[in-house]
Amino acid sequence: MNAAATPFVESMQAAAVSGLPGSGVAWLDEARHAALRAFVERGLPDTRNELWKYTALRALQQRAYAPRDDEVASRGVADDLLRLDGCDGPRAVFVNGVFRGDLSRLDELAGSITLQPLSHALQHRPEPLRFLLGARADEDEDGFTLLNRALAADGLVVRVADGARISQPLHVVHVGTNAGSAVAWHLRDLIELGDGASLAVIEHHVGDDTSGHLANIVRTITLRAHARLGWTIVQRASEDATLLRHTDCVLHDNAELDFHALELGGKLSRHELRVDLAGDRARFASRGAFVLDGRQHCDTEVLVTHRGRDTVSDSLWRGVASDRARGVVHGRILVQPGADGSDGSFYNKNLLLSPTAEIDTRPALEIYADEVKANHGATVGQLDDNVLFYLRSRGIPLDTARRMLVRAFCAVTLDGIRPAPLRGFCETLLAEQLPEAEA
């Protein structure tokens, strides 16, 4: 049975699998066609799906997207969109979903790291990616990951050799720029760190237009034993953008993932971050904040599975919504049988700055092992009038006082961001994000 033939579904069907990088490779064609058929059957996730409960896609269903930006190779991009404080090393740039070597700076990469755009890999040597892209979709995959399987045309394939410690952060920029019409792109990333390897990735989403593109990014991150990945997302997509991200991370013995996110942009943004602490003593820490205005909708799903023994997860999120914005936070900690000695925590505090804003937060624990420590907590509140009055009584205007308090509220999630200039920049962004005045 096919799902409803909405404008969205029809535009995705019309995108067609032929003409994508790697087309003609039999196993890839087959996998892509199968995924597209599955998408047409399944359609977009609806709110009966537990992970999409608070993110309705009715408006998106009515939108149609162009399958590509035909002039993407020649689009100019303002230099300031490509810059980020504290990031002056290697850089990989995607414009409207297409890798742009001319804007990237990959010659500065250390020899022990290999980075290729997925489009190149598929054209030249697709076989090493067969394990990933030729695999069958899982039964419970949602429409967006199926679409990604069917239509992913680019992305990043990054491998860091065993023992290689890369000191300079890798700056990845996703730019949405005017293409005359709204374009949908699907990116597939594969990041693998070898035994004892370490890397920092700083991912920056920016946009300079209001044409309302859709980005659908799926990633697989594998951290071998003792590998360490620091990963920071600064999301400033343009105000009409739709940004869907699905990340699967697997951490082997003693591997560490240190994740930061600052979600500020986009009309509809969602990140489903799945972390599998498969190896013993694997550790995951996440710190994130979203600050929303207007009618923005931001959905963060952090789904942690403790599988190895003595694994640790520790998440701290802050949400702020004003006007008619809506935030969704779902933090789930699942401790599998045998994952004894696990220690998991998920805390989320939120601030509503207007009576019409809404934040839905659900922390959840599922524990099937012994001698486990697990904590969670979530609150939704407002700025404290006593504190506001205290600041105002010292001469600080109401607007400034509110900004100061929101900034302080979120600061705990930015403290660990490195390098320091990037943290400073994030603090500035946070302050600027707040609306001018609201009663």
Place this chain on the structure above:
Amino acid sequence: MLKIENLHARVAGKEILKGLSLEAKPGEVHAIMGPNGAGKSTLGNVIAGRAGYEVTQGSVTFDGNDLLAMEPEARAAAGVFLAFQYPVEIPGVNNTYFLRAALNAQRKARGETELDSMQFLKLVRERVKEMGMTPELLNRAVNQGFSGGEKKRNEVFQMAVLEPRLAILDETDSGLDIDALKQVAEGVNRLRSPERSSLVITHYQRLLDYIVPDFVHVLADGRIVESGDATLAKELEAHGYAWVRDRTPREAHA
């Protein structure tokens, strides 16, 4: 400078101030004493502009301007400072950052140039020394994890940096040991000048040994029932507030 006439104010529908009048001229220190529930803190909060206090009658002017029509931040910029009875903790906001933001916001509102970080740091270092503040407290979040005494001292320290023209100290002495009390008093005395005035709200006479007021007013049941010089405070200490009530004309607490 400060002129309060026939002030009536309600909190949560209950009338607390019932016709209070008081005038403070430049250079004067006025002590407001009285039993619990007399309306002492309400007076401070109404002057500073805290929400939830409804003025139903009367007026409060500062330099001839209607203070009650001004936002709290405008009152601060005009020179009004309230040292809180219960200073609030502000996690994540650095004490120095907060104080510089406050001082510069006031200067900006008054059309003065803002201080850059070097100028501000110099000022703060001087005041820290004068106040005997622990410099480490400056780098902490505002009042977070401060002891009761440290919070009160931080109020007076803020006052020393902001140099208000009208300082209202709302039971700043409560919960202080004798050393802290002396330091707080020194901070207030240092600000005494022919251009400034203070309202020292207190339950006990003790603080007034160190801040000798020009006038003492006894507040009972929402209005001033007795005024005098510093010796009035000693009388109160000796006889208790019942003594004032007994001396008050019957209609005053009818």
